[in-house]
Every structure is written in structure tokens, then in C-alpha cells.
Amino acid sequence: MLRPLLVLTYLLAVALAHEWQEIGLLALLALPFATRLRPRKLLLAVPFLLVALPWLFLTPGPVWALHITTPGLDRFGLLAARGLLSLTALIWLTADTPFNELLDSLRRLGCPQALTGLMGLVYRYLFVIQDEAGRLLLARKARAVGSPGVLFQAHVAGSMVGNLFLRSLERSERLYAAMQSRGYQGAFPCANRPAPLRAPHALTLVVWCAALAGVLWLA
Amino acid sequence: MLDVQDLCFRYPDGREALQGVTFQMARGEKVALVGPNGAGKSTLILHLNGVLQARSGRVKLDGEPRQTVGLVFQDPDDQLFCPTVREDVAFGPRCQKLPRDEVDRRVTQSLQSVGMLDYIDRSSPHLSHGEKKRIALATVLAMRPQLLALDEPTAGLDPRARRELINLLQTLDLAMLVSTHDLRMVSELFPRSILLEKGCIIADRATPALLGDDALLEKHGLEPLCACYQGVRKRPTAASD
Amino acid sequence: MLLAMHIPDGFLTVPVDAIGWVLAIVAIGVALRLTRHELGEKQAPWLGILAAFIFAAQSINFPVAAGTSGHLLGGALAAIVAGPAAAVLVMTCVIALQALLFQDGGLLVMGWNIVNMGVLTALVGSAVYRLAPDRPALKLAAAFLAAWLSVVVSSMACSVELAASGTSPLQLALPAMAGVHVVIGLGEAFITVAFLAYVMKVRPGAIRDQRGPIPALLVVALLVALCSPLASSSPDGLEAVAERQGFLPTAREAPYSLLPDYTIPGVQSPVATTILAVGLGTLVVGALGLLVGRALARKSTTVS
Numbered sequence: 001m002l003r004p005l006l007v008l009t010y011l012l013a014v015a016l017a018h019e020w021q022e023i024g025l026l027a028l029l030a031l032p033f034a035t036r037l038r039p040r041k042l043l044l045a046v047p048f049l050l051v052a053l054p055w056l057f058l059t060p061g062p063v064w065a066l067h068i069t070t071p072g073l074d075r076f077g078l079l080a081a082r083g084l085l086s087l088t089a090l091i092w093l094t095a096d097t098p099f100n101e102l103l104d105s106l107r108r109l110g111c112p113q114a115l116t117g118l119m120g121l122v123y124r125y126l127f128v129i130q131d132e133a134g135r136l137l138l139a140r141k142a143r144a145v146g147s148p149g150v151l152f153q154a155h156v157a158g159s160m161v162g163n164l165f166l167r168s169l170e171r172s173e174r175l176y177a178a179m180q181s182r183g184y185q186g187a188f189p190c191a192n193r194p195a196p197l198r199a200p201h202a203l204t205l206v207v208w209c210a211a212l213a214g215v216l217w218l219a
Numbered sequence: 220m221l222d223v224q225d226l227c228f229r230y231p232d233g234r235e236a237l238q239g240v241t242f243q244m245a246r247g248e249k250v251a252l253v254g255p256n257g258a259g260k261s262t263l264i265l266h267l268n269g270v271l272q273a274r275s276g277r278v279k280l281d282g283e284p285r286q287t288v289g290l291v292f293q294d295p296d297d298q299l300f301c302p303t304v305r306e307d308v309a310f311g312p313r314c315q316k317l318p319r320d321e322v323d324r325r326v327t328q329s330l331q332s333v334g335m336l337d338y339i340d341r342s343s344p345h346l347s348h349g350e351k352k353r354i355a356l357a358t359v360l361a362m363r364p365q366l367l368a369l370d371e372p373t374a375g376l377d378p379r380a381r382r383e384l385i386n387l388l389q390t391l392d393l394a395m396l397v398s399t400h401d402l403r404m405v406s407e408l409f410p411r412s413i414l415l416e417k418g419c420i421i422a423d424r425a426t427p428a429l430l431g432d433d434a435l436l437e438k439h440g441l442e443p444l445c446a447c448y449q450g451v452r453k454r455p456t457a458a459s460d
Numbered sequence: 461m462l463l464a465m466h467i468p469d470g471f472l473t474v475p476v477d478a479i480g481w482v483l484a485i486v487a488i489g490v491a492l493r494l495t496r497h498e499l500g501e502k503q504a505p506w507l508g509i510l511a512a513f514i515f516a517a518q519s520i521n522f523p524v525a526a527g528t529s530g531h532l533l534g535g536a537l538a539a540i541v542a543g544p545a546a547a548v549l550v551m552t553c554v555i556a557l558q559a560l561l562f563q564d565g566g567l568l569v570m571g572w573n574i575v576n577m578g579v580l581t582a583l584v585g586s587a588v589y590r591l592a593p594d595r596p597a598l599k600l601a602a603a604f605l606a607a608w609l610s611v612v613v614s615s616m617a618c619s620v621e622l623a624a625s626g627t628s629p630l631q632l633a634l635p636a637m638a639g640v641h642v643v644i645g646l647g648e649a650f651i652t653v654a655f656l657a658y659v660m661k662v663r664p665g666a667i668r669d670q671r672g673p674i675p676a677l678l679v680v681a682l683l684v685a686l687c688s689p690l691a692s693s694s695p696d697g698l699e700a701v702a703e704r705q706g707f708l709p710t711a712r713e714a715p716y717s718l719l720p721d722y723t724i725p726g727v728q729s730p731v732a733t734t735i736l737a738v739g740l741g742t743l744v745v746g747a748l749g750l751l752v753g754r755a756l757a758r759k760s761t762t763v764s
Contacts, residue, residue: 011568015474041563048471051619051628051636058629079471079627086469090563100302100342102560114492114503115552120302121508122553123561126515127344128296133516153522154647158654161517161532165541165655166663172509174297176502177270181290182362183314185501300505 004105006208007093013212014085020074023081030085033092037084041091045083052079099123113187125175129168136160220246220394221267221366226276228262228418236262238418239276244366244394251405251426252398254415255440260398263415264290264368267396281365289359293371295351299343304335304354307343311362329360333387349380353387366394373401402444406430414439465533465618465641466558467573469566472625480571480621487548487579494545507546511553514538518554522651531644535581536589536610537652540603541659541667544586551578576617581610596660597750597757600653604749605742607652608645612738615641635734642741649745650752657756 010029017023056072064070094102103123107116140156221244228237236259244250252260265271266278268288280287292298301307308329312322330336333353343351352372359367372388373381385404388395399405405412405426412429414422416439422429430436433443472480495503514534521531534554538547555573558564565573585606592602619637623630659666 008567011469011566012474014470015472015477015568044466044564045468045471048467048622048627051622051633052471054629054632082470083468084470086566086568087563090469090559090566093567094560094563099561103302112492114496115488115549118504118508118511118549119553119556120306121300121504122511122515122557123302124300124343125296125509125512126557129509129512129516130519133519137520150522151650154650155654157520157522158651158656159658160520161537161651161655162658162662164517164520165513165659166666168509168513169663169666171297172502172506174292174294175300175509176505177265178290178292178298179300179310179505180501181265181268181270181288182311182358184310185314300508 003093003097004102004109007089009209009212010089011086014082014089017082018078020078023078023085026085027081030088030092033088036091036095037088038091041087042084045080045087048083049076049080052076055079125171129164129171132167133160133164136164220244220281221396222279223263223266224277224279226263226266226278227274228259228266228271229274236418237266237273240415240418240420241276242413242420242423244396246365247392247394248411249395249409250397251409251412252396252415253400253402253405253412253429253441254398254421258415259418260415261293261370262418264370264396264398267366267368287365289362289364289367291352291355291359291367291369291372293374295348295355296343298355298358299351301343303340303342304330304346305339307354308339308358308361311358315362325361325363329357330354332360332391333357347380349376349383352376352380352384356387360391364393366396367391369395369397369399371399372397373399373404400441402430402441406444414441416440465573465577465615466555466565467569467576467618467621469568471627472569472572472621474568476621476625477568477571480569480573480575482571484552484571484574484579487575488552491545491548491552495549498543498545507542507549507553510538510542510546511550514550515554515557520651522647531647532651533577533581533611533614533648535577535614536585536603536607536648537655539582539586539610540589540606540652540656544582547582547586548578551582554578572618572621576614576621580614580617584610584613597753600656600660600753600756601746601749602753603656604649604653604752605746608649608745608749609742611645611648612638612641612741615644616734616738631731634731638734638738642738646745649749653749653752653756 010026014023014026017026053076055075056068058072062070064073100120103116103120106119107113137160140160223240223242226237226240227235229235240259240263252263254260262271266273267280268290269278270290299307301310305326308326309322312325317325326339327336330339333356335350335353335357338346338350338354343354346354356367356369369388372384376384381401381404385408388397388408395409397409409426412422412424412426413420414429414435421439422432422435430444436443495507499506514532514537517534517537518532535547535551538550542550552574555565555570555577559567559570559573588606588609589599589602592598615637616634619628619630619633622628622633627633656667
């Protein structure tokens with residue numbers, strides 16, 4: 001519970017930061033987790049940096065080089081830094097927290113039981129159905145000879161998705177039978193009752209928020 | 220304890236799955252259900268606790284069906300649907316609206332009885348097939364059933380996991396109805412066997428008598444045990460008629 | 461390029477984030493109520509498996525050209541097989557898990573990611589699909605168009621949010637995002653239509669019959685609401701400020717030469733041009749969908 005809240009407040013602080021000093025202080029806080037960054041994850045932000053690229057030229061001010069203005073560089077740099085820091089925080093949250101704890105936190109943040117129960121089910125069957133999809137892909141690879149046209153490939157992919165769907169349909173029937181046979185009547189009792197927020201946790205949270213507020217106010 | 224009378228069931232697509240199935244089971248009795256694929260074994264098992272409703276005929280049980288009959292499905296992935304083992308085993312008792320400490324006690328007890336207590340906080344996707352099978356068994360044991368109905372318990376298990384499961388089933392003092400193709404397990408565990416084909420009971424005998432009848436087994440698409448042992452390859456004379 | 465629409469944190473401002481969450485929460489709440497009414501006890505097992513299926517289906521790709529591959533987003537597909545309300549919940553789960561497990565998309569912006577990729581795709585997809593008369597060729601054509609349009613609308617919404625946060629000028633973001641997704645959407649359309657043809661042939665009863673004009677009307681209203689501020693000649697607030705301060709025209713040449721020229725003679729604003737182009741594209745893709753639908757319907761002879 002503690003870590004999701006810390007990360008949410010951190011993300012909020014990053015989103016609110018508009019000065020380089022603020023970004024710098026926040027970056028210091030994120031430094032211990034920066035080792036977790038992977039290039040593939042950074043790639044995810046590239047399309048959004050691309051559409052932000054025009055500000056390099058469009059922001060008015062003295063030209064730095066190649067039509068790029070100094071304030072434009074500043075603006076683009078801040079955006080990129082915010083994206084990077086947010087991603088670092090998200091990776092810290094998701095890579096080191098077991099999914100069940102994340103679900104617990106969601107419950108405590110007021111997410112309806114119907115939705116958290118559903119997400120628990122999805123998480124459980126994600127790997128099962130992904131395995132099935134993997135076997136389908138492998139079977140396709142084992143038979144694919146030559147290079148057929150794009151339309152044919154799309155047709156094959158669509159049929160595979162269809163195949164996967166019908167199997168999933170059958171699985172949902174079996175799952176429903178399995179749930180019914182253990183007394184399921186529509187409500188999802190699958191959740192652990194969330195443990196109450198302990199005083200040290202609450203205290204850490206308060207201190208952390210105060211520190212963040214202080215950083216933002218100083219900067 | 221269990222009284223099945225003239226059970227008939229037809230699937231929505233028109234397939235006749237059960238055509239007048241009648242048999243009784245006494246308290247604590249262990250019965251094997253054998254027969255080729257598509258004979259109606261799984262369909263019959265799904266009727267025992269009311270997941271499927273028969274078109275005609277009836278299933279009579281001492282007590283509330285869902286609490287009396289524990290159903291263990293063939294694919295444990297269908298049965299273990301919660302993120303962690305603990306939640307999965309607790310699902311049944313919680314649906315029964317038992318008090319919290321009783322739920323916890325049952326979770327511990329049933330996991331202990333299948334030898335998986337150490338796995339209580341593990342998550343199901345990362346377990347082996349054999350481990351999943353045993354936890355699936357624990358999820359129904361936690362509901363304190365009078366009768367266990369298992370669908371192909373040894374299918375897909377490697378020899379060691381199969382042996383462990385058989386030994387485990389031997390320790391459980393419950394009535395059992397087990398559908399299976401594993402005739403060696405049948406001969407070892409079950410005093411009585413029912414042979415089902417095309418939704419009808421063909422034979423209901425003591426296991427040695429049924430498994431000794433090679434002609435009957437071959438006629439209904441099963442392989443006599445001696446053939447498995449000696450590696451003798453016989454062509455089935457008539458798998459179906 | 462599948463992930464081009466999962467907005468990460470840091471690219472939208474906090475007020476914009478908040479609006480997204482409000483919209484998403486309303487949509488999820490309505491969808492929860494509708495599906496509980498419709499599916500009852502089956503809500504959790506059916507939607508849970510469906511979401512896991514969409515997640516896995518996104519990993520089934522097909523090579524297009526030059527190292528890129530076609531993918532599925534799945535919102536329209538989910539809406540076609542399960543109806544819009546169920547699709548909203550299914551996509552919400554998919555998007556939330558993508559962020560929480562794989563960091564695809566941020567947390568503060570998740571509201572908008574849900575609206576873009578879950579709510580809009582589901583509504584657009586099911587509206588187009590439901591409008592078609594109940595004949596296999598026409599349903600397939602509608603699925604083709606529904607999948608394409610859902611991706612394009614979703615990407616346009618995404619660019620509007622980026623512009624509203626000042627991350628990107630709308631005049632560039634909208635044509636760029638829409639332009640890329642007009643092509644990506646075709647991949648989505650082809651997979652979706654092939655999927656539907658397969659299911660219609662193998663298990664005709666698997667897809668429940670859905671009709672009814674209400675979601676269609678809702679979507680039309682929504683799209684009009686979305687497009688009207690864009691189509692109007694006055695740019696949105698942020699750019700109005702930029703223009704008032706007189707710096708938009710100063711460095712016009714450099715950025716505009718970065719992108720293909722979308723301007724149609726007689727239409728000045730690239731935003732209006734994009735909307736016009738997408739409208740025309742809808743007609744073209746609809747016609748293409750009719751051809752594909754007829755070919756596939758003829759192939760699957762078992763469809764009555």
C-alpha cells in the first residue's frame with residue numbers, strides 16, 4: 001500500500017514540476033532506481049517525444065542552432081525529463097511489487113471489488129492463454145515456408161485469433177462450471193481483506209509528502 | 220449416499236450425452252468410471268453437484284449437493300482461478316459464508332492433507348502440473364465434501380507425479396467417483412468399476428471382474444491391462460458398432 | 461507501433477489527467493452496471509477470460525513490410541464479440557495490466573488511455589458494426605470499417621489530449637497521429653475481419669446478435685462533440701495564446717517541412733484538413749471493407 005502511494009505522489013510532483021531545479025531534486029530522489037531502466041521501456045516514449053519535437057523550433061526566443069530556439073530546447077528537455085522520471089518511478093513500482101499487493105492497494109484506493117476481482121482473473125489467465133497463443137505462433141512458424149503476401153498473412157493471423165477466441169470461449173465455460181461447483185453465486189469473495197494501514201507506514205507517507213511539498217515550494 | 224436414477228442429458232447442439240444412467244454409491248465407497256472419450260464420463264460428473272441440470276431423471280444425495288460433492292476438473296488451470304494458492308483454497312469456504320478463522324483453518328488443513336502447505340503464498344501460474352492437481356484437490360477438500368468426483372486425475376502427469384497423486388488418493392477417507400483411462404490406477408485403488416459408453420452403463424462390476432474381461436474392454440475401446448504390461452499389440456476387434 | 465497510443469506519464473498536465481480519470485470512471489461504472497445486468501454470474505468468468513484473450517491476441521502479429529508488423533489493439537473486436545459495455549471493462553483490464561505489469565502507459569494518464577483505447581474503440585466499433593444489416597458480407601464489411609475507424613478515432617483523441625497539455629501543437633500532432641494510424645488501422649481491420657470470418661464459419665452461434673441504434677447515436681453525438689472544437693476555425697486555447705503572442709508564424713517553415721503536406725486546396729487549417737481526410741478515408745475503407753467482406757463471405761460457405 002505504501003509504495004503505490006509514494007509512487008503516485010511522486011508522479012504527481014513530476015507532472016507539476018516546471019523548473020529545472022524541481023526536476024533536478026526529483027531526479028535525485030529517483031536516482032537509486034535508475035539502474036532499473038531498460039532501453040526497450042524508453043522506446044515507448046519515443047512517439048510522444050516525436051510529436052513534441054516541433055516545440056524545439058516553434059517556441060519563440062533566440063535561436064540556439066539549426067532553427068532550434070533556446071526556450072524550445074528548454075521546453076522539450078523538461079518534457080523528456082518528466083517522461084523519464086515518471087517511467088523510472090513506474091518501473092520501481094511495478095517491477096518490485098507483487099501483483100497481488102498492487103491489487104490490494106487498488107482495493108484500498110476504492111476500486112470496486114467487481115473490477116479488482118476481474119483483474120485478478122485476467123492476471124491468472126493471462127499466462128495460460130498467452131501460452132496457447134505461443135503454441136499457435138510456433139505451429140505457424142513450423143509450417144511457414146517462403147514469403148506469402150501480406151493479405152494472406154493477415155488472414156492467417158485473423159484465423160489464429162479466431163481459433164484462440166473459440167478456445168477461450170470454451171475455457172470461460174469450464175471456468176464458470178468450476179466456480180459454480182465451489183459455490184460461486186456472482187460475488188467475488190476471492191480477495192484477502194486488506195490489512196489496515198499501519199502507523200509507521202502512515203507516518204512515512206506523511207513525511208514523504210511533506211518532503212515533496214517542501215521541494216516544490218523551495219524550487 | 221448417492222443415488223442416480225435414470226439420468227438423461229442432451230447438449231444444446233443435440234448430442235445425447237447421457238441416456239438413462241442409474242447407479243448407487245455407499246458412504247466411503249471408491250468407484251472408477253471408465254470408458255472411451257465422449258462416453259459421457261465428464262458430463263455425468265458435472266451432474267453430481269448441479270453444474271449441469273439433467274433433462275430427466277434425478278441425482279439424490281444426503282445433504283446440499285455443492286457441499287457434499289467436491290468436483291476436481293481435468294485441467295487444474297480451470298479450477299485454480301485466483302492469484303494465489305491461499306485465495307484459491309479459501310474460495311469455496313468463503314462462498315459458503317464461513318467465519319474467517321474457520322476459513323483459515325480449513326485452508327491450512329486441506330493444504331496440509333495434500334502436502335502443499337509450503338505453497339500457500341505461491342501464485343498458481345508458476346506451479347508444475349502435478350502441484351496444480353494437488354492444490355485443485357485441496358480447493359475442494361476445504362469444502363469438506365462427502366464425495367470426491369475427479370475427472371481424469373492422472374492425465375498429463377509424469378510417472379512420479381502420478382504415483383504421488385495415487386498415494387495421496389489412497390490416504391483420503393472419502394467416497395470417490397473417478398473418471399479415468401488409467402486402468403492400472405483403477406486396479407490399484409478402486410474395488411468397483413463402472414464402464415460407460417455412449418451415455419449408457421455397459422457394466423457395473425467389481426474391478427477384478429471388469430478388468431479381467433478382455434473381450435468386453437476391447438469391445439468398448441479400452442486396452443486390457445495385460446496388453447500394457449507385456450507390450451502385446453492386439454488390434455481391437457470392434458472398437459464400436 | 462502498437463504502443464504508439466499508450467501515453468506514458470509526464471506528457472499530459474495534471475488537469476488534463478484528471479478529466480481523463482473522471483471520464484474513465486464514469487464509463488467503467490456504467491459498464492459494470494450494464495454487464496452485471498446482462499451477464500449476471502457469468503460476468504467475472506466470461507469477461508476475465510475475454511480480457512486475457514485480447515491480451516494474448518495482441519501478441520499474434522503478422523509481418524507487413526520493412527521489419528514492421530501488424531498488430532491488434534482489440535477494442536473493436538471485443539465490442540463486436542461482447543458488446544460495448546463488456547468491451548469497456550475488458551479493455552480497462554487490459555490497459556491497467558499493461559501499465560502495472562509491463563509499464564506500457566502511465567498511471568496518472570491511465571484514465572485517458574482507458575478512454576482512448578477502451579471506451580472510444582468500443583463505442584465506435586460497436587456502433588459501426590451494429591449499423592450494418594444482418595447479412596454476412598455486410599457484417600464483415602462493417603467489422604472491417606469498425607476496426608479501422610476505432611483505431612483512427614482513438615489516435616485522434618490521443619493527439620487532442622497531447623495538444624491540450626501543450627505537449628505538441630495540435631496542427632502537427634493531429635495530422636501526424638491520424639496519418640500514422642490510418643495505415644496501422646488497416647492492419648487492425650484485416651485481422652478483425654479475418655477473425656470474424658473464421659468464427660462465423662467455425663462456430664456461427666459464438667457471436668451474439670447485437671443490434672440497436674442507441675450506442676450508434678451516442679457515438680455520433682460523441683464524435684461531433686469531439687470534432688466541433690477542432691473543426692472550427694479558431695484554434696484551441698493554447699494555440700490561441702501562441703498566436704496572440706505572435707510566435708506561431710515566426711518559425712513556420714522548419715516544422716512543417718518535417719511532415720508530409722496534408723493541406724487540401726481551399727482548406728486552410730491542417731486540423732480541418734485531417735478531419736476531412738479521415739471522413740473521406742472512412743468512405744474509401746468502407747468500400748474496401750465491402751470488397752473484403754464479400755470475398756470472405758463467399759469463402760465461408762457455411763454461413764447462411
